[in-house]
Amino acid sequence: MPAIKVIHPITRLVLGGAQQNTMETCTLLDRSRFVPHIISGPETGLEGELISEVRQRGIPLTILPELVVRPDPVKDFTALLKLQRLFMREKPAIVHTHSSKAGILGRWAARLARVPVIVHTVHGWGHHPYQHPLLRAFYIFLERCTVTFTDKMIVVSRLNADKGLHDSIGTPDKYVTIHSSINLDDFMNVTCDALALKRSLGLDPGRPVVGTVGRFTPQKNPLDFVRVAARVRQRVPDVQFLFIGDGALRPEVERLRAELGLVDVMKFPGSRQDVPALLRCMDVFILTSLWEGLPRVIPQAMAAGLPVVANAVDGVCEVIRDGVNGFLIPPHDVELMAERIMLVLSDPDLRAQIGARGRETAQQEFSVIEMVKRIEALYEELLAQKGSPIEKARPEGLEPPTFRSEV
DSSP, rough: OOOOEEEEEESSSEEEEHHHHHHHHHHHHHHTTTTEEEOOSSSOOOBBBOOHHHHHHOEEEEEETTOOOOOOHHHHHHHHHHHHHHHHHHHOOOEEEESSSHHHHHHHHHTTOSSEEEEEESOOOOOHHHSSHEEEHHHHHHHHHHHTTTTTTSSSSSSHHHHHHHOOOSOOOGEEEEEOBBBBHHHHSOOHHHHHHHHHOOOOTTTTTTEEEEOTTTTHHHHHHHHHHHHHHHHHHHHEEEEEEEEEEEEHHHHHHHTOOTTEEEEESSSSHHHHHHTOOOOEEEOSSOOOSOTTTHHHHHHHHOOOOEOOOTTTTHHHBBBBBBBEOOOOOHHHHHHHHHHHHOOOOHHHHHHHHHHHHHHHHHHHHHHHHHHHHHHHHHHHHHHHTTTHSSOTSSSSSOOOOOO
């Protein structure tokens, strides 16, 4: 039986949770049953890119020049038409969209092209409380219109579904929760010389390290990372800090680091591909994000055995049980976050207990293999609900399906 074409539109392939989730899904889909194809816009950025890794993994990839992050009526309309044309030519059985822009344009194009099954993953809603009310209302309106012909909305946390329902985006039967998961072995069985790696980063191997991984963007709230660090250092003079990542806010963050006298003890090595090894350099992991879907970096840190102190936002609250396998902090409460970090640093037994419970959580709930199995089962269920349109959706005589890269 020929495998089924599944096309995954995503706005851009930068280093981020949604992008890594999409790449891992396309890598691990059973190729005897499904053949994936990623469509992405051309934009990358200071965060780093995944385009080269997607190609190295042999996943068919089309770059659509008009698919850009910022609203642009001409480019957006052109991207819609090109996506529709590609879907009509390739005749996929499933279009599975990711991220806000590609999620809207990709689903409308799939609708116009009469794709049998349309799925969207909410890695985090495009609307949030920090936007202008009119812009937020417009994004909600688009989601309400688009969900009407979306067969299923995968949410990476139950709280994302609650948020969508609160905003009248679809009905409960539209949603299914599938946690955005990780390759556990990458983080649980790391072999590296942590002392040498610390030295290469400019860190003293004999002193504790509080760290994070993320982008220098308003969502990730890196300025609070610096503010928290300043308070911790007042009480723990030998502590060091590590922020892995990059982004547009970096100059502002560097200015605050200098103002607070942290240049010598806070390192910004930029975007890195060796995150599993870098987590081995940390004693405590913190996350200062203001909104999230379900940040994959939390189970990554947990799998590495690190105690996690994180802002209590969205899917983070679904992973961390406060005081049990980590600590939850109200957003912008830098004093409380600093207190929890100092508590963990001062108590090695507590640090070990929290780290062990976090690792257990990661093992039980965040296996990428199980995630992909659930996605495959959802695909098959939706195709069956359509009256088994699999044979109709496949181009005749294609075993396995092939994709043309040009648009």
